[in-house]
Amino acid sequence: MKGPRRLAPLVLTSLALAGACGLLWAAAGEESVQLKDAPGRDLTTGRCIICHSLEYIPSNAPAMNRAAWQKTIQKMKDRFGAPLTDEEATQILDYLDGSYSGKS
Amino acid sequence: MVTRRELLLGTAGGWLLERAWAGEATDTLTALPGKKPLIRRAFRPPNFETPLADLAPPFTRNDTFFVRYHLPVIPRVDPATWRLQIAGASAQRPLTMSLRELRGGFEHVAVAAVNQCAGNRRGLFTPRVPGVQWGNGAMGNALWRGVRLRDVLHRAGVAPDAAEVVFDGADSPILPATPDFLKSLPVERALDENTLIAFEMNGQPLPHWNGAPARLVVPGWVGTYWVKHLTEIRVEPKAFDGFWMKAAYRVPTGAFPGSRFTSQENAETTPVTELMVNSLITSHVSGAQLRRGERAELAGKAWDSGAGIEGVEVSADRGQSWRDATLQRDLGRFAWREFRFALDASRAGPVEMAVRARSRSGAKQPDKLTPNPSGYHDNIVQTVSLEVV
Numbered sequence: 001m002k003g004p005r006r007l008a009p010l011v012l013t014s015l016a017l018a019g020a021c022g023l024l025w026a027a028a029g030e031e032s033v034q035l036k037d038a039p040g041r042d043l044t045t046g047r048c049i050i051c052h053s054l055e056y057i058p059s060n061a062p063a064m065n066r067a068a069w070q071k072t073i074q075k076m077k078d079r080f081g082a083p084l085t086d087e088e089a090t091q092i093l094d095y096l097d098g099s100y101s102g103k104s
Numbered sequence: 105m106v107t108r109r110e111l112l113l114g115t116a117g118g119w120l121l122e123r124a125w126a127g128e129a130t131d132t133l134t135a136l137p138g139k140k141p142l143i144r145r146a147f148r149p150p151n152f153e154t155p156l157a158d159l160a161p162p163f164t165r166n167d168t169f170f171v172r173y174h175l176p177v178i179p180r181v182d183p184a185t186w187r188l189q190i191a192g193a194s195a196q197r198p199l200t201m202s203l204r205e206l207r208g209g210f211e212h213v214a215v216a217a218v219n220q221c222a223g224n225r226r227g228l229f230t231p232r233v234p235g236v237q238w239g240n241g242a243m244g245n246a247l248w249r250g251v252r253l254r255d256v257l258h259r260a261g262v263a264p265d266a267a268e269v270v271f272d273g274a275d276s277p278i279l280p281a282t283p284d285f286l287k288s289l290p291v292e293r294a295l296d297e298n299t300l301i302a303f304e305m306n307g308q309p310l311p312h313w314n315g316a317p318a319r320l321v322v323p324g325w326v327g328t329y330w331v332k333h334l335t336e337i338r339v340e341p342k343a344f345d346g347f348w349m350k351a352a353y354r355v356p357t358g359a360f361p362g363s364r365f366t367s368q369e370n371a372e373t374t375p376v377t378e379l380m381v382n383s384l385i386t387s388h389v390s391g392a393q394l395r396r397g398e399r400a401e402l403a404g405k406a407w408d409s410g411a412g413i414e415g416v417e418v419s420a421d422r423g424q425s426w427r428d429a430t431l432q433r434d435l436g437r438f439a440w441r442e443f444r445f446a447l448d449a450s451r452a453g454p455v456e457m458a459v460r461a462r463s464r465s466g467a468k469q470p471d472k473l474t475p476n477p478s479g480y481h482d483n484i485v486q487t488v489s490l491e492v493v
Contacts, residue, residue, distance in 0.1 A: 029134065029147060030147035030148055033147070050278060050279065051176055051277070051278055051279065051282065052146065052148055052149060052176065053146050053147035053148040055144070055145065055146045055147065056146055056236075059145065059146075059227075059236075059237045060234050060235070060237065062232045063231075063232035063233050063234045063235075063237075064234060068234060072234065079283070079347060079351065080277075080279065080281070080282045080283070081279045081280065081281020081282050082279070083279075103231070103232065
């Protein structure tokens with residue numbers, strides 16, 4: 001089924017907030033998942049939770065390194081339409097690589 | 105709430121434990137409305153896995169059946185107002201029907217079949233690959249009842265130039281740029297007598313989380329094709345070019361046996377299609393202890409893509425010799441088949457049991473994983489390490 005066709009940036013922000021506050025029923029409880037405290041956490045949280053809860057990040061860490069996170073962020077931006085500037089993408093990459101790169 | 109698994113991830117030593125994947129002991133169980141507690145891989149989109157104990161019954165209960173979604177907006181569909189549209193450039197007589205018309209307009213049929221996510225066991229891959237880190241429980245066996253997709257397509261008229269049939273469900277993305285979840289099948293598979301539009305699962309209406317009010321059932325093919333909450337079916341003369349066909353759910357061309365989806369194939373990659381012959385020990389996990397002198401039985405399930413299971417062999421000597429397990433009741437060629445094997449608990453000490461299923465197609469479970477970037481088709485021989493005390 002087709003999703004909404006047009007969303008203003010303001011709406012996107014509210015969606016992100018709605019995700020965190022539990023507008024969608026499935027969000028209930030997901031606020032229990034928190035990312036590690038390091039620079040870039042709030043930006044990462046805010047962008048990622050627009051579409052998905054945060055478990056994907058720690059659960060994928062053992063499969064990830066900087067190159068893999070770079071590829072994933074690029075996919076989220078290019079394929080899934082994540083609203084990210086290049087600068088934000090770099091900040092998120094630094095955060096994820098620093099806190100969740102577990103691949104040896 | 106911080107789980108032990110997440111705590112482990114926070115420490116350097118945690119990586120090792122995480123990689124060793126010591127069974128399901130560190131997994132978090134959470135209940136979705138209408139479901140028993142399942143292993144939570146993600147809240148949103150909801151991805152919940154069936155615990156091992158719940159894979160032991162012949163048919164997986166509806167309230168323990170795994171849940172897998174790609175997109176976060178999942179409406180509760182009202183069966184009274186639900187409509188299924190059949191259209192497309194190769195549909196000669198496009199039509200729309202209600203659930204009552206679908207149920208009343210075609211012969212009802214049922215098939216017992218395994219529904220297994222393509223990425224089942226991805227979390228057990230070595231080296232690790234990104235994606236939902238499933239253990240063994242992104243699968244289940246159910247009795248699906250509905251109507252043949254073929255009968256519905258013939259009512260709409262399939263033009264001779266039809267190549268693929270495309271399926272859309274009620275779930276949708278949040279961001280307009282996110283690709284909606286649409287899947288296609290080769291027209292031959294869509295017209296196969298075993299491919300159903302199901303509205304019942306194990307004698308009950310489909311649960312919301314498993315695709316109410318009607319979903320596609322494609323016995324023998326991986327779960328990604330079993331589109332839930334069906335809303336639209338399009339018969340098309342050319343290959344569907346959506347993201348979930350062209351860029352996702354693909355394996356290296358020629359790497360695996362099974363049906364080819366030629367209209368979607370290129371020199372590098374091809375869609376993941378049929379299930380591989382596989383088995384799962386449900387009675388024991390590594391680390392379990394047996395009491396010396398007491399009767400004990402290894403039990404589990406074996407399945408393939410529909411040729412049927414010919415045999416299941418068990419080895420207690422690291423694969424040097426194999427003995428036949430006893431196969432239980434045949435529930436149908438697309439279902440799993442239970443096996444049982446009496447364990448020798450006469451001497452104290454470690455016991456390592458390996459299990460290998462063999463399909464009537466001649467295929468056997470391999471010893472080595474075939475690497476592929478998305479972590480599909482893990483069907484290697486499973487070994488459990490037990491101890492007689």
